[in-house]
Structures are given as C-alpha cells and as structure tokens.
Amino acid sequence: MRRHVNTDKAPAAIGTYSQAVFAGDTLYLSGQLGLDPATMTLPAEFAAQCERVFANLKSVVEAAGxxxxxxxxxxxxxxDLSYFATVNEVMARYFTAPYPARSAVxxxxxxxxxxxxxxxxVWLGA
Known part of the structure; x- marks a missing residue:
C-alpha cells in the first residue's frame, strides 16, 4: 500500500513527483533542494542552501509523522565535492549519532x- 506525503513547509514538487511516498514501513523522500518553501527562491551561498536542504527534509519527514x-x-x-566539509557541519545540527548511512556524489x-x-x-518499523 502506497501513501503520499505533502506539506507546504517544504518546497512544492517542481515536476512529476511526490515529496515523499510510504511503501509499507519505509518512507522514501524525493530530493530536496535549498529552495525556500514560501518564495521558491534559492540562496546564493552554499552553506545557506545546505541548511535549507536539511530543513526541507526535516519538514517532509515530520509531515509524515x-x-x-x-x-x-x-x-x-x-x-562540487569541495563543499563536503560544510555538509558535515550542517548535518551535525540535524542528526545525532548513530548517523544514517550516507553517500555523497x-x-x-x-x-x-x-x-x-x-x-x-526513513524506516518506520519496530
């Protein structure tokens, strides 16, 4: 059984996709950009974009309960992989150990x- 998640606290989909979809006990979140959900604008600086990306992910996850x-x-x-250290700094404000598995490409x-x-x-199982 699939169920879709939608919240106005994260940017609206800019294509033919859902913000997130439940499949059983698993929630799959679509990629989030650093767009401000109210204005759909993107900050110019990497750190601000990165902060907004994780804030948007958090909003979608919370909308799913x-x-x-x-x-x-x-x-x-x-x-640009040279921004990788900034990603780690921002993630540390949103996640605690044990951290999720992660790939960076x-x-x-x-x-x-x-x-x-x-x-x-996101896994919602027991």
Missing amino acids: ASLDQVVKLTVFLT EVKGLPRGAMVEAEAV
Whole structure:
C-alpha cells in the first residue's frame, strides 16, 4: 500500500513527483533542494542552501509523522565535492549519532542551478 506525503513547509514538487511516498514501513523522500518553501527562491551561498536542504527534509519527514532520527539512508548530490566539509557541519545540527548511512556524489548540475540536493530513506518499523 502506497501513501503520499505533502506539506507546504517544504518546497512544492517542481515536476512529476511526490515529496515523499510510504511503501509499507519505509518512507522514501524525493530530493530536496535549498529552495525556500514560501518564495521558491534559492540562496546564493552554499552553506545557506545546505541548511535549507536539511530543513526541507526535516519538514517532509515530520509531515509524515516521523523524525530525522528514523532516517536510515541519505544521498547527497553536490556540484562540487569541495563543499563536503560544510555538509558535515550542517548535518551535525540535524542528526545525532548513530548517523544514517550516507553517500555523497558530485554531479554536473542540479535543477534550478542548485549546488546541493539530498534525498532520504526513513524506516518506520519496530
């Protein structure tokens, strides 16, 4: 059984996808950019984009009735891996040990000219 999650506390989908979808005890979050949900604008600085990315992920997870403590896997897409240390600094404000598994991948480009995007998998089982 699939159930979709939608919240206005995170940016609206800018394509043919859902913010998140439940499949059984697992919640799959679509990639979040650093867009401000109210204005759909992107900050110019990487750190501000990264902060907004994780705030957006948190909003979607909470709209699903879960918390970031239940995230088991993150995938972070960066247009420049030299920003990796900043990702770690920002993540430390949103997650505590034990941290979720994570991959970080450098990509040529992201929608809207973003510098960072992250997606997550949340497990809600016992």
